[in-house]
Amino acid sequence: MDAFKAYAFGTAGYCSLQALPLLLTPKLIVSMLAKDARPITDLEAYLSRSLALALLAFALLVILLTGAIPLTGGIEDNVKGTNADGLSKDPYAYPTLLVTTGYHALTAFYLYTQVTGRWTFGLGAGLIFSSILFCLGVWVTVFGSEKGRISKSTGADKRTSNFPFGNTESAKSKKKESKEDKKDEAKAERKRKSVARTSSWR
Numbered sequence: 001m002d003a004f005k006a007y008a009f010g011t012a013g014y015c016s017l018q019a020l021p022l023l024l025t026p027k028l029i030v031s032m033l034a035k036d037a038r039p040i041t042d043l044e045a046y047l048s049r050s051l052a053l054a055l056l057a058f059a060l061l062v063i064l065l066t067g068a069i070p071l072t073g074g075i076e077d078n079v080k081g082t083n084a085d086g087l088s089k090d091p092y093a094y095p096t097l098l099v100t101t102g103y104h105a106l107t108a109f110y111l112y113t114q115v116t117g118r119w120t121f122g123l124g125a126g127l128i129f130s131s132i133l134f135c136l137g138v139w140v141t142v143f144g145s146e147k148g149r150i151s152k153s154t155g156a157d158k159r160t161s162n163f164p165f166g167n168t169e170s171a172k173s174k175k176k177e178s179k180e181d182k183k184d185e186a187k188a189e190r191k192r193k194s195v196a197r198t199s200s201w202r
Contacts, residue, residue, distance in 0.1 A: 002144065004068075004093070004144050007136050007137055007140045007144075008062055009063070009068060011100050012059035020052070022051055022055070026048035026049060027045070030048065067090035101141060107126070108131045108134050111123055111130060
């Protein structure tokens with residue numbers, strides 16, 4: 001399993017872990033958060049279960065849109081495929097990665113602001129999990145995608161002049177530039193010879 005799929009399943013698992021207690025036992029969650037013992041209102045139960053269903057839908061969308069689970073269907077067969085490196089060409093994978101990484105960053109920041117006032121196990125655990133998933137999301141964004149692939153045969157990076165570390169001295173770009181320069185020089189030489197021939201005929 002590559003880092004991208006690990007991140008997708010980690011995000012889905014974390015959202016599902018948050019959703020299950022809200023869906024199954026909203027009374028327990030509200031009674032743990034309330035300062036005094038009181039019965040749960042209908043609004044609190046509705047909001048708890050709605051948030052749980054939204055988190056479960058978010059988890060399912062992350063799994064489906066990142067291509068972690070292969071889909072079958074007419075449109076999907078046309079869109080999906082693999083490129084020369086054997087990587088998935090799912091058009092929604094990278095945007096989904098960016099959105100979920102932003103979600104984890106905002107969640108971690110919010111939990112950090114809550115933890116500074118009072119430390120509880122729930123807030124601390126949420127801060128740790130959100131921070132870990134945010135760091136993994138940033139790592140996958142920078143290094144774990146197609147742009148950070150290493151050649152299996154040589155061990156060298158196949159795209160040394162690519163995001164995020166531009167290398168203008170890469171061998172591929174130099175080779176391509178030298179071929180183009182040779183072609184241009186050959187064209188210019190042929191043009192000079194043709195001009196010389198036409199002027200000598202006159």
